[in-house]
Amino acid sequence: MLPFNREQTLVTGAFEGEVNLLLNHPQFPNVKAMGIGNLEQAVQLFSYLNQNPQIRKIVFLGSCGVYPWSETKPNTIVSPNSVCSWELSASLGFTKQLPHTPQSFPLQRDPMFAGGICNAPTCITLHTMDSPPEENWKTLSFENLELFGLTKVANEFKIPVTAYLAVTNTVGPKGSSEWANQWRELSNKLQGYFLPV
Numbered sequence: 165m166l167p168f169n170r171e172q173t174l175v176t177g178a179f180e181g182e183v184n185l186l187l188n189h190p191q192f193p194n195v196k197a198m199g200i201g202n203l204e205q206a207v208q209l210f211s212y213l214n215q216n217p218q219i220r221k222i223v224f225l226g227s228c229g230v231y232p233w234s235e236t237k238p239n240t241i242v243s244p245n246s247v248c249s250w251e252l253s254a255s256l257g258f259t260k261q262l263p264h265t266p267q268s269f270p271l272q273r274d275p276m277f278a279g280g281i282c283n284a285p286t287c288i289t290l291h292t293m294d295s296p297p298e299e300n301w302k303t304l305s306f307e308n309l310e311l312f313g314l315t316k317v318a319n320e321f322k323i324p325v326t327a328y329l330a331v332t333n334t335v336g337p338k339g340s341s342e343w344a345n346q347w348r349e350l351s352n353k354l355q356g357y358f359l360p361v
Contacts, residue, residue, distance in 0.1 A: 165357055166274050166326055170194075172220040174212070175358075178205070178310045181348065182225050185355040192358070194219065202249065202284055202313030209317045222318050224327040225354055227347050228282065228308040229289070229335035233296055236278055236305055238346070240331045241354055243274040244282035247327070249312040250304070251285050255297040269315040272326045280305030282327070284312035289335045307335045330354045 175195045177183045186192045194216065198208040213219055230236050248268040273279045283304045296302045311327055318325045330350035333342030 165276065166272065168221050168223065172218055173223055174216070174219045174221070175223045175225065176209070176314070177225045178227075182227070182351050183355070185352065186225075186358060189359070191360060198310070198314065201309050202286060202311075202316075204313070205310040206313035206317045209314055210320075213317070213321050213323070219321075220323060222314070222323055222325045224311060224314060224325060225351070225358075226308055226310060226327065226329050227332045227343065227350065228306040228329040229333045229339045229343070230306055230331050231283075231296075231301075231304055231335050232294055233302065234280065234305040236280060236331060238331050238333055238342070239350065241277050241350075241357075242306060242329050242331060243277040243279060244271055244306060244311070244327055244329065245273040245279040246270050247282045247284055247308075247311045247315050248304075249284050249286070250301070251287070252289050252291055252293075252297060253287075255301065269312070269319055269325075271311075271315065272324045274326055274328065277328065282306045282308050282311050282329070284308050284310065288340060290337050290339070292336050306331065328354055328357070 178200045180197045332346040333339045
């Protein structure tokens, strides 16, 4: 794991189950779940950082689905090197992608784990995708619902983010049920990397 100053590092996730083993642990004085989805993450993180100016680094522990064309497989842990927010509905021609700048944010990747580009759309993808819907989607590896909102706010505060994601499922119509069956075990494994031996 990348080294961090425990007094200046926020460890966060989408919901308490993703950080519950670290809550109230003396090694992690700043642990708080920020909510599900990009918007909830952004609002909650903005409020937290305004009340906790000592935070100089953010470690996000979460879960993700893997796109079928990605080399990464479920039941692994990844540390993405960047995050964007592309909507599948726009790529399929059902909606228009709303513009946002920048279009992506870099992350401080932990080289101990596989990297890749994480997509953080506003909705869970239920569409079957055997291949990328557009050429630029070939570069995407994972899908998580919070990382773009969190990183956008952290960027405003000039705070670097490292994300660790448990790959629970393949993105698609069975993704939610696969996630429900896998997240607890993989979250325990992920949090276990941070607990002292």
